[in-house]
Amino acid sequence: MPLQSAQEPVDSPERVASIEVTDPADVRRVVGRVPALTAAEVTARYDAAELGAVRWRATNPLQRAEIMARAAADLRARSAEIAGDLVAEMGKTLAEATVEVTKAADFLDYYASWARQPYGELIADGRPGTQTSVRREPLGVVTLVTPWNDPLLTPARKLAPALIAGNAVVLKPASETPLVAYHLARSLETAGLPEGVLGVVTGRVREIEAALLDDPRIAAVSFTGSTAIGRQLQHRLAGRNVRVQTEMGGKNATAVLADADLAAAVSTIAAASFGQAGQRCTATSRVVVDWTVAEPLIAGLIEAAQQVTLGPGGAEGTTMGPVVSARHRSEVLEHIDRARGEGAVVRVGGGAPDGEAFTHGCYVEPTVVTGVDARHSIWRDEVFGPVIAVRVVEGFDEAVDAVNDSVYGLAAAVFTTNLQRAYEFADRVEVGQVSVNLPTSGWDVHMPFGGFGDSGSPFKEQGAEALRFYTKTKTVAVRYSL
Structure with missing residues (x-):
């Protein structure tokens, strides 16, 4: 299944089940429709992601970076269109929406730059004729669950480090504001993201929750939303070999x-x-x-x-x-x-x-x-x-x-x-x-972001810290003198 998993036409005449997206400035106005996927269709996204993860991991990091940079350029080129949809589905001002598009593109560009950074190191080994290294590798398939308040920025914040690290992604945007997630997927598809590397899941939670969260191929889940839901997610995933990141409430x-x-x-x-x-x-x-x-x-x-x-x-x-x-x-x-x-x-x-x-x-x-x-x-x-x-x-x-x-x-x-x-x-x-002497809000893409207590988990987002969540560490010792 190609990136249609992320880019299925939202008004396809073949699809009966859909979710209406309304304008909070006038709730009588329907601004779009997205597919209400079935559990089987969600599982198909994971089938595609499993294959996509293998292909993307084998892709040279510099090639990954090129695709992400082209996607960033596409977001900027379509800024007016995307910001318009963001205003229509979420209600923020056009100025706020335009900044969000720019910031989403910045995330893709910033993490693309990491392709030229070291992703491992040599360490001393006391054994004669032996060289030992440490390398960072992708986790595999990661699931991103994102909120309605920053429906383009938050997916980009999570997606960019996941992709540059070599992971495949299943993205579940909030049902209130799903339209701009398709814009993000479109930009990546246009830029050349391979088949299966990104799948967007939209649907009614009660119908797809088990398929979304219980798939055995999930290596990590990154969630942004309320503390109550974040805690439920932590409990649901406890006992499984699944890495969990939660960015939750604040006061x-x-x-x-x-x-x-x-x-x-x-x-x-x-x-x-x-x-x-x-x-x-x-x-x-x-x-x-x-x-x-x-x-x-x-x-x-x-x-x-x-x-x-x-x-x-x-x-x-x-x-x-x-x-x-x-x-x-x-x-x-x-x-x-x-x-x-x-x-x-x-x-x-x-x-x-x-x-x-x-x-x-x-x-x-x-x-x-x-x-x-x-x-x-x-x-x-x-x-x-x-x-x-x-x-x-x-x-x-x-x-x-x-x-x-x-x-x-x-x-x-x-x-x-x-x-x-x-x-x-x-x-x-x-x-x-x-x-x-500054606001509580307003952090840049290269600055670590995340909270303490009921606001989050130990894993930070943004900056170099985000890559720790989306990668695993492997130590390799080679004896070259026998």
Whole structure:
């Protein structure tokens, strides 16, 4: 089966079962359809991947790199088309979608460059006439399960290191936003990716879950999504010789100290909280502020929220689009209502916007909640929407303790003009990414990415660290003098 496993026409008249993809800016609008595969069709993807893995492993790394570089160029050449589909199925703004296409291409280019890097080493051997080396080899067939919030970037983040290492891939994108995964597959197919090396699986989880996750040919699974599903996946794969990587939830905090540049803090936090409607794993959802500057900081965040322009992601002037679905909008609004019920104060936003333009869309107003402390669920639970929970503290030590007051440990930031405090903050917070006078989000492709605690597993993504997950180590000793 050729790369049709990744590129089956989504509107094929021969296919009866399909999944409709709707526009979160107007849920009445169907923007595409993808195949609802059967379990047997998923198994066929693994049949193809098993053969593809053998062929791809035997392909010279420099040839792999050429294919990936051509695919990156194709993504960039089709950026407008792909970004348009991304806006239509996910709801982010056109500017955000365009950046995502660029970043996805960057992942392919970056990992293509690894073809010219060493992939082994010589080590000393005390035996006479013996030379020993260590080499890195592909795992075989890997399964990638990706989320709806960054439906092009996250597959590229996982796919690129898997491919340059020599693995075949079965990719399962989220059902809410599957269209751009086909764009990624198309670019790789156009670039010359061999048959069977990539298969895209779309379908209803209840019908294909066993075929997707229980196939004995799976060597590794990389998952990005909620902590609850990530934990279920870890349990399901436990006891099997399957490597597991999970990038899960986050409740990222930014601390604003008494000496902070408040104007910079406000603009940065607002962008990190309301960008992509708060639907980033690295979005700032908690703000810890010293009591001496709490009032002006909160006033600034309220003003920033009021300046956000809601609307369809492709409309001129829109600075924040809808959340991904009506179901997710309900979940975000439930978090806000619960905060009200627990005594927190919603200072701005807190609901769905009024007006005919928003009637059929999945919109949530940018929201700032104050009067929050450790007892409130809005402080602890991942909302994944445009909601900031503000907690007032006294002094540096309380700020650090408040940042660490979470089961999650993905990202944190601090705003301060004191270099000693900046480094002490970085030493003491228990997160995978620390920023000083920068947003919690916004990491480049060559920088290791991943969290601690309930935010992830020991395997990091991005940079050289990602290649550790997608390769295995073999030690070879050769006695050349008998």
